[in-house]
Amino acid sequence: MEALMHQLLSGLANGGIYASVALALVMIFQSTHHINFAQGEQGMFSAYVALTLIQAGFPYWTAFLLALGFAFVSGAAIERIIIRPFERAPVLSVVIVFLGLLFVINSLAGWLFTYNVQSFPSPFPAGLGNRFLSAHEIGMVAVTLVTLLLIFLFFRYTSLGLAMRAAAQNPDASRLVGVRVTWMLALGWGLAGAIGAIAAIMAAPIVYIEPNMMGGILLYGFAAALLGGINNPWGAAVGGFIVGVIENLAGAYVVGTELKLSVALIIIIVVLVTRPAGLFGRTIVTRV
Amino acid sequence: MASPPVAAATRQRSPMQAIAVLLVLAAAATMPFIVSSFHLLQLTMVVIYSIALLGLNILTGYNGQISLGHGAFYAIGAYTTAILLDYTGLPYWAAIAVAGGLCLLVGFLFGLPALRLEGLYLALSTFALAVATPQLLKFHALEEWTGGVQGRYVSAFSPPFGLPLAWDQWLYLFSLAVAAILFLLAWNLLRGSTGLAITAIRDNPIAAVSMGINISLYKSLTFGVSAMYTGIAGGLGALVTQFVAPDSFTVFLSLGLLVGSVIGGVSSISGAIFGAFFIQFVPNVADQISKAVTWAVYGSVLIALMYLAPTGISGFLAMIVRRLREWRKVRP
Numbered sequence: 001m002e003a004l005m006h007q008l009l010s011g012l013a014n015g016g017i018y019a020s021v022a023l024a025l026v027m028i029f030q031s032t033h034h035i036n037f038a039q040g041e042q043g044m045f046s047a048y049v050a051l052t053l054i055q056a057g058f059p060y061w062t063a064f065l066l067a068l069g070f071a072f073v074s075g076a077a078i079e080r081i082i083i084r085p086f087e088r089a090p091v092l093s094v095v096i097v098f099l100g101l102l103f104v105i106n107s108l109a110g111w112l113f114t115y116n117v118q119s120f121p122s123p124f125p126a127g128l129g130n131r132f133l134s135a136h137e138i139g140m141v142a143v144t145l146v147t148l149l150l151i152f153l154f155f156r157y158t159s160l161g162l163a164m165r166a167a168a169q170n171p172d173a174s175r176l177v178g179v180r181v182t183w184m185l186a187l188g189w190g191l192a193g194a195i196g197a198i199a200a201i202m203a204a205p206i207v208y209i210e211p212n213m214m215g216g217i218l219l220y221g222f223a224a225a226l227l228g229g230i231n232n233p234w235g236a237a238v239g240g241f242i243v244g245v246i247e248n249l250a251g252a253y254v255v256g257t258e259l260k261l262s263v264a265l266i267i268i269i270v271v272l273v274t275r276p277a278g279l280f281g282r283t284i285v286t287r288v
Numbered sequence: 289m290a291s292p293p294v295a296a297a298t299r300q301r302s303p304m305q306a307i308a309v310l311l312v313l314a315a316a317a318t319m320p321f322i323v324s325s326f327h328l329l330q331l332t333m334v335v336i337y338s339i340a341l342l343g344l345n346i347l348t349g350y351n352g353q354i355s356l357g358h359g360a361f362y363a364i365g366a367y368t369t370a371i372l373l374d375y376t377g378l379p380y381w382a383a384i385a386v387a388g389g390l391c392l393l394v395g396f397l398f399g400l401p402a403l404r405l406e407g408l409y410l411a412l413s414t415f416a417l418a419v420a421t422p423q424l425l426k427f428h429a430l431e432e433w434t435g436g437v438q439g440r441y442v443s444a445f446s447p448p449f450g451l452p453l454a455w456d457q458w459l460y461l462f463s464l465a466v467a468a469i470l471f472l473l474a475w476n477l478l479r480g481s482t483g484l485a486i487t488a489i490r491d492n493p494i495a496a497v498s499m500g501i502n503i504s505l506y507k508s509l510t511f512g513v514s515a516m517y518t519g520i521a522g523g524l525g526a527l528v529t530q531f532v533a534p535d536s537f538t539v540f541l542s543l544g545l546l547v548g549s550v551i552g553g554v555s556s557i558s559g560a561i562f563g564a565f566f567i568q569f570v571p572n573v574a575d576q577i578s579k580a581v582t583w584a585v586y587g588s589v590l591i592a593l594m595y596l597a598p599t600g601i602s603g604f605l606a607m608i609v610r611r612l613r614e615w616r617k618v619r620p
Contacts, residue, residue, distance in 0.1 A: 082591065103586045
């Protein structure tokens with residue numbers, strides 16, 4: 001029983017990371033109907049920025065915030081410079097551009113920071129841990145929940161958040177009432193970049209930091225976003241926690257750690273085949 | 289992708305073009321007697337990649353189904369060939385045929401659920417397939433067959449009929465013959481009514497259904513045929529490397545195939561050849577600059593190409609030929 005409890009809770013802790021990645025993916029999907037295959041690499045790069053700042057002597061949380069700022073600005077810049085020209089391009093072109101971005105960021109990180117696996121500090125004092133969860137896992141869950149709360153408050157109670165939601169839902173009408181839709185898209189990308197960066201920085205002490213660290217995490221993020229519903233941010237966040245638990249339980253009791261990534265594949269396929277809208281998503285009806 | 293005119297595949301080839309194709313083929317066939325053994329091996333890989341890319345082009349370029357996971361079918365082809373050669377004593381050509389058949393079946397079955405997945409969703413699930421492939425190959429329950437993490441060796445063979453050829457020369461010619469047959473079949477498939485149905489599904493699925501095209505059947509079949517091409521390429525690749533191991537079939541193989549396909553020209557047959565040259569030789573050139581630069585070059589080329597020439601090298605060349613013709617017409 002204790003072992004099961006342990007698996008469940010640590011699954012929830014990992015789920016927080018997947019929830020953040022899924023939230024970032026969904027934010028971009030909602031406004032532009034693109035799936036950002038480079039989301040993980042963007043986060044990884046920001047984690048390297050944080051690590052570099054920490055090694056340069058900055059306090060952890062200062063480095064954390066600076067890295068988020070970097071992630072925000074670079075995310076918005078990528079949208080405006082690279083993605084914008086493909087607004088009306090076919091799906092394949094957009095997918096290819098995202099893959100190109102993935103390759104470029106990945107090898108840029110390898111070039112600047114080497115491919116060596118490095119450890120990453122955790123800011124949470126060891127005393128925080130208990131018999132079920134380590135200090136970092138508890139801190140990670142707290143950071144995720146605070147992030148989700150802040151995002152919720154931002155979208156619910158600020159006029160900028162309202163404008164962003166409007167721009168995603170009905171760009172034409174928003175433009176007519178004076179919302180600068182293109183800047184809202186860039187802002188959404190920036191926010192998604194920052195959320196992805198939080199996920200990567202929180203994951204780094206567990207998976208260690210290297211250019212390919214986000215591969216598996218991104219895959220679980222996809223699974224989470226699809227499970228929760230790709231057009232529902234809160235569904236996607238819940239999906240993240242569910243996927244975290246499924247991953248841990250399946251890894252411990254069903255398939256073993258060897259096949260953990262295949263669990264994500266199975267979740268993705270099962271969701272898409274049985275319930276393509278996800279648990280909390282809207283079903284989209286196309287008029288013929 | 290801005291779809292190039294379907295006519296590229298369906299129009300009648302002029303005798304000039306047939307002659308050009310034969311000349312290229314003849315030139316390719318003399319290679320084993322001209323170039324060094326090392327370069328021959330590289331060319332063999334170009335031929336093999338071109339088969340794999342042709343499979344991907346049929347699926348992604350002509351049918352509009354995006355696959356980021358064709359490395360998985362390449363792996364299935366390679367492993368099936370390796371296992372059959374070791375356990376059954378089948379001749380290598382039969383082993384490759386069986387591997388192709390198996391991939392046809394697996395691709396068809398994977399295509400069935402994939403039918404419900406349009407565009408991005410298919411890209412996502414095939415991406416997941418690509419990421420999971422090495423883990424599945426390492427799975428301990430299959431270790432007796434796959435050799436687990438260690439991988440397995442592929443039995444060697446010698447040229448048939450006592451031909452006075454070295455092993456690598458024969459392998460090149462054999463691959464070239466297989467490629468020639470498969471290219472001819474693909475050309476024949478795509479220029480007829482089947483090809484029209486396949487491209488109609490890409491361009492306007494609703495209109496295609498209204499015309500009485502059975503979309504699910506065609507989509508799954510296209511997926512199967514595409515997987516078969518890539519699987520055959522995988523089998524030939526295993527013969528060349530004489531060794532298969534899970535880490536040769538990572539997600540980067542799948543992505544590399546898509547890169548080659550797009551750079552060559554995804555909605556064309558000749559694009560597969562250009563793309564194969566690209567993925568065989570460009571990494572080598574880039575590697576000389578720096579190890580990390582390879583994928584940065586891939587990435588930048590990809591993005592730039594989407595801006596400048598979304599139809600790839602093949603589309604670019606076709607455009608030049610068209611411009612030249614018009615220019616000649618205009619000239620008094």
